[in-house]
Amino acid sequence: MKSHISNALSDFFFEYETPRQVLVRNRRVGVVCRIIQLGVLAYIIGWVFIYEKGYQSADTAVSSVFTKMKGVGYTSINGSERVWDVADYVFPSQGDASFVVMTNYIITEGQEMGTCPELHGKHNCSTNADCEGGSFKRTGHGQMTGVCVENKTCEVLAWCPVEDDHKIPDPPMLMSAENYTLFIKNSVTFPLFGVSRSNLVEDIDAAYISKCLHHPDDAPLCPIFKLGDIVKLSGFDFETIARVGGAIGIVVDWTCNFDVDVTHCKPQYNFHGLYGNAAETDKAKASVGYNFRYAKHYMDNKVQKRTLLKVFGIRFDIIVQSLARKFDIIPTLTAIGSGVGIFGVATVVCDLVLLYLLPKRAFYKNMKFKYTDTHVQHDSELLGLEKSDYCNLEANARQVQGTGQSNDPDSEAGSTETEVSKVRVSYISYKK
Incomplete structure (x- = not known):
């Protein structure tokens, strides 16, 4: 019994087993095997290592965006002149990554709470019976009082006079917005690699910012953008989008390779028109452009009043897209190991050809097993x-x-x- 145990231990520790291999001289099988192996090799080198960069680890950034608008607009309506500055045409005013620049508007001044006729087309009537007192319609401006006034509309309790937004100003009231400028300040941190970067890179200082204007070829790193250029680069026409509003996405792309010096990690700016193109002015569409309302309240002889604006504007969404890579031995070995494993596909395919497809498969089976x-x-x-x-x-x-x-x-x-x-x-x- 002792000798059996000793022999078993000896065999376990001091013997090595290797698979049996058969060298098959067959041109067709050899060509198939080499083609498969070359395909696997091309996949590993071309796709895994060069295209997908399987030898590197990747990380995305934690990002912060700050914006600032500059520019002055001018309007003259019925002899009433007005200058519009940043506090008037930017919503919200905190410098967020998503904001709206007003380009057109419909203004209703001097509204106060009371009763007045509804707008034509909202609550038309012939008699008081057509106006159900105490009710309201979703598209109306207030609550019906039950009275049909002389202009054949229902009387409502609302902010009077009610807004008339049937006619949108054309051309847009603030075409001067085309010359406004947008300053974008963006900071990113890649936690995995401990690297922090800003779009105000090494070559950009106060003197450069004071005179630069972004251009895809001449000044690609300048963080100051002209609104007209942004709209043009997004594929839109400024006058069309300014009239009824729209949305544009500004993508700040941080694609970095930290195998080289970090100073090579610089942002790229891309512009995408989200909605507001010429095709969207088709009246058959349910909703065209982008607009919202806001009111400025004030007191006049102890009576609360407000000025209502229906704002048409361009919504800008600044999106930070990031991906940083750096060499790492673990993904490198993983990629190599998986590639070596895929080489086994050639053996499996060739065995199938030998044992099941060739005319002399019985002979090869006898040699293999x-x-x-x-x-x-x-x-x-x-x-x-x-x-x-x-x-x-x-x-x-x-x-x-x-x-x-x-x-x-x-x-x-x-x-x-x-x-x-x-x-x-x-x-x-x-x-x-």
Whole structure:
């Protein structure tokens, strides 16, 4: 018992098992194998390492955006002149990453709470019975009092006079917005790599900012943008989008490779028109452009009044897109390991071709697999040999068969079993 345990331990620690390999000389299978291997190699080098950069680890940034508008607008309505500054045409005024610049408006001044006729088309009526007192409609301006006034509309309790927004000013009231400028300040931090960057990179200082204006080719790093240029680069027409409003996305792209100096990590600005193009002026569409309302309240002779503005404007959404990469041994080894594993596909495919598709598949199957049949034990006893001696005899016969084969890789002449049978018959004749 002790010797069995000792032998088992000895075999476990001091023996090495290796798979059996068969060298097959077949042109078709060889070509298939090399094509598959080249395809896998191209995938690993071209896609995994070059395109996907599988040898690097990646991180996205934590970002902060600050904006500031500059510019002055001018309007003259019925001889009433007005200058519009940043506090009047930017909503909200805190410098967020998402804001609206007013380009057109409908103003209703001197509104106060009271009763007045509803706007035509909202609550038309013929008699008081058509105006249900105490009710209101979703599209109306107030609560109906139950009275049908002379202009054949229902009287409502609302901010009077009610707003008339049927006619949108054309051309836009603030076409001067085309010359406004937008300053974007953006800071990003990549926590995984401990790197912080700002769009005010090394070459940008106060003197440069004071005179630069962003241009995709001449000044790609300048953080000051002219609104007319933004609209043009987004693919829109300024007058069209200014009349009814729209939305534009400004993408600040931080795609960085920290295998080189961090000073090469610089932002790229891209502009995308979200809605507000010429096709959206089609009257068949349910909602065209972008607008909202806001009111300025004040007291006049102890009466609360307000000035209501329906604002049409361009909504700007500043989106920070980031991806930084740097060499890392762990993803590199992972990519190499997975690639080496994929090389096994060539072996599987070639085995399928050899064993199931080629005309001489039976011969290749006999060469690839070694069967442990009971005839070994039976024949060794018949010949009066030890099992190990019989196996050596059979191996020698296989070697004789191998040297006697022709160079034709697909030849089946002189099979192993035939040679073994010959040796077996010769030995039995000798014994007799």
